[in-house]
Each structure stands twice: as C-alpha cells, then as structure tokens.
Amino acid sequence: MNSAGSSPGAESPSGDEVSTAGAILIGDELLSGKIQDSNLYPLAGTLRRLGIRLLRVSIIGDNAAVIAREVKQFSADYDVVFTSGGVGPTHDDLTLEAVADAFGVSTHIDDVTRKMLEEHQGKQLTEAQIRMVRVPDSSRLVSTKDVPWPTVVMRNVWVLPGVPQAFAMKLSVIHHELKGSQCLLSSSVYLRDDELDLTEKLNQLVERHPQVSIGSYPRWFDTRYKTKITFDGEDAALLDAARDDLLSLVPAESVVNIE
C-alpha cells in the first residue's frame, strides 16, 4: 500500500499533473430512478477547484461487461478516470472485477484491506464477503491520514464507492493526491434581461473574446434574475475584459450581481 503523499500521477499519461478527467457512475438504481445521484456534483466541483477538466460522465448499470468496456475506453481517453459504485460485498457489486477485466488482469485478495475489514467487524470475512477486498492485480492502494480505508487505483482509474457519505470522504483523498495542470478561473454576471434579448450582445462578446468560454443560463420563475452569464478561462485579465465588455453592453439597471 502506498503511504500518504505518494506520487499518484506517476502512472497517468501526463505525468504528475492531470489535465482531463472522465467519470463513470455505476448502478441500476440511478437508471431506474430509484435513487437520485448526488456524487457527480461534488466530484465536478472538486475537479474544477483542482484545475482538472471533467469532459464526460457515463451512467451505466450493474453489468460487468458494460463496466469493463467503459473503463477501458475512458482510461484511454482521459488522464484520470473515476468510477462510483459497485464496490460493496454483494452480488451486484461488480466494479473491481470489471476494472481488472478492462486491463486484462486478474484480481487478488489484499491482505491489508482484509485485516482492516475484519478488525472493523470483529470477525473473519466469509467467502462471499471477500469480494469486497479482491483488488485488480498491479493496482495501487492509496491511503491518507484522514481516510485510512484504502482507495483502489488501477493505472489512471480511481475506484470510488457509490454511497454518498463514503464518496464524499474519498474526495478529500483525491484532493490530497491529484494535481491539476490548469488554473480554471470563473466569474458570473446575473442579469434582469431575458436571454432572448441578450442573444445579439452575447454573439458580439463571443466573437471579441475567443479565449474566454462564455455561458448563458436562463432562469425561470426567479424574481432575482433572468439570465446568468458565465466567463471561464485560464487568464484573469482576459476574463475581466470579457466581463467588463458585457457590462458596457447592458444598462446598469439590468445588472443584479457580479460574482
């Protein structure tokens, strides 16, 4: 098991810093509408703060072949990949096996994790429960001081739990272990104008500020504002210039807030 503070990006394509990410949320319950996912939002926020661009998310069911195919594809497409779900002890927990399959390796029982789990529950694991501590061959187990329960990392794939409270704990591990390569800055302007009436002005802005990513988000039934305009990029001066340009295009009384 790697100790806290090890170099986690060593096996990622871009070396120590990672630039792009993909996420795979696993579970029949998400697709059947029984459970509302609550892991993506905090993951996306964590990655943005780290300077890692999340480029794609897949939500798929508890099917080992589908999970393996998805993991293989994502691992090739992005610097770092996160899975969520399917790591418990029961028959529908297929992620660790599927991740092994994705990389053409077998699994083995990790004795350290096994001992931790046995100490936790005060008795030996049964044959069926051992599923939970079977990890892909050549995977790394990452622990930190705050989150001693190991996180399985296979190449550039971080295998995270689906239970929201457990997932949230793992975000602190990600924050500790991964380093993004980008400085993702963002600012927003909240306007009283209807998005339809802003279209021409936004088109001007987009043309004049090609290095700033400009977003427009209408809001219904909100008495405070009607449209939120966002500016994203890596250069603070360029962001400020685009924002000031917008402010020069709309009447002062339209502006509700600037963040």
Next chain:
Amino acid sequence: MNSAGSSPGAESPSGDEVSTAGAILIGDELLSGKIQDSNLYPLAGTLRRLGIRLLRVSIIGDNAAVIAREVKQFSADYDVVFTSGGVGPTHDDLTLEAVADAFGVSTHIDDVTRKMLEEHQGKQLTEAQIRMVRVPDSSRLVSTKDVPWPTVVMRNVWVLPGVPQAFAMKLSVIHHELKGSQCLLSSSVYLRDDELDLTEKLNQLVERHPQVSIGSYPRWFDTRYKTKITFDGEDAALLDAARDDLLSLVPAESVVNIE
C-alpha cells in the same frame, strides 16, 4: 406539426412500443460543477413508470461534434433517446444543429414555432434568435394540449430543454406520447442488518430467483435502517416469492419496512 395524440413511436425501431432508452445531458455547466443536474432523476422515474428501460446516460459539454457523435450512437443503440440542454437562442446552444448533423440532414426555420415565439415576446425574432426555431429537416414537432410549445423529435431522438422547469413540462408530453413495452414492477425491504452480514443470504436469493433483479443498497448514518433490498421484474408472483424468501432468511426483528 403533429397534433396531440399522434403515433410517436412510428419511427422508433420497435414500432408503437418502446423497450429501451438512452439519455444525453448536455452542458458545460454540469461538467464544471456549477450546476447540479436535476433532470435525470424525474426522467428516469417517468421512464420506469412507462415501462421503458433507461440503459445509459451520457453527460457531455457544449461541443457540436461531440453531441452529434453521441446522438448518432445512442439513436442506433436504443429505441428512444432523450437529449436535455442546448436548445436556447445563444451561441452555446448547439443541440438542434448537432442532432441534424447526426442524421446527415440540414436545418430549416419552422414557421409555426417562429410565430409562436414572436407572439410570446411581442416582436419579430432577430437573425441571432432564429437559432432557437431552426429544426432538423424531417423532424417532427410534437405538441399536446397541456404543452403547446412544440417538442422536436428527430427519428427516435426527443430534444428536450435543459432548464429544469421546462424539462419537467416536457415529461408530461413524453408520458402522453410514449408507451413502454414492459411492466416494470418493484418492491423493497428495509433491514436493520449491515450489508456485510447479508451477503451470503443475498447470494442464495440471487441463485434461487434468476428472473428477479435483486439490488442491495447500504445506508450510512441512518437510524431507521442499514440496508435496502430491492426486487425488480415483470412478474408480480416471482417478485413476491423472492421477497418472501428474503423475509424467511432474516429474523423478523430485522425488518423495518416492506414497500
């Protein structure tokens, strides 16, 4: 424009009834963690109640080429596909063009929708705003009495808005227009037992009830129950048998609730 009650599944691979679905949620704001998606959960629930299996969801950014590729793949893979987002009037609203690209067709201005929008805002659309009423050639526009604003349907792809309030309105159109081929039944048992202690029993259940899909969901920090066991399938008698079998395997005092 098709009138309410038209036959929507006519162009879907399976005829009038649809069996499988995929969904594509579009928007940089979902991937950057600025906005928490709230459309998937009600969509998934609506589809389940209709008897349509949602098999995959992709969340992707505002990139026309990526959207087009995804739509093309999903359209081939599933009976019906739903997109959410990217249908407003601004530069980052790319979905309608991308859906046209996916099927190798052009777009045209739909005069009926244009007139509706002009009446709504009390003035003519500008050249830039017309983006909003450009629809793929040979797409259908579906209206219902309750939701007169047309929904664009291209082959088996339903193009829905991203704004949650607008999306929710469209779910009533889907409910009105689509008919699932399956009867998806579900029941749940809430137990005080830790999931780890249920593993062996669940493995027995899974083996004895191959036609029932059995799920196990641990719950942390909940004083009411520790594990929820779900039973899903198309046959009520088989579901009941699996549930009763579980109830015979656990002590009565473990059972918190049966749904």
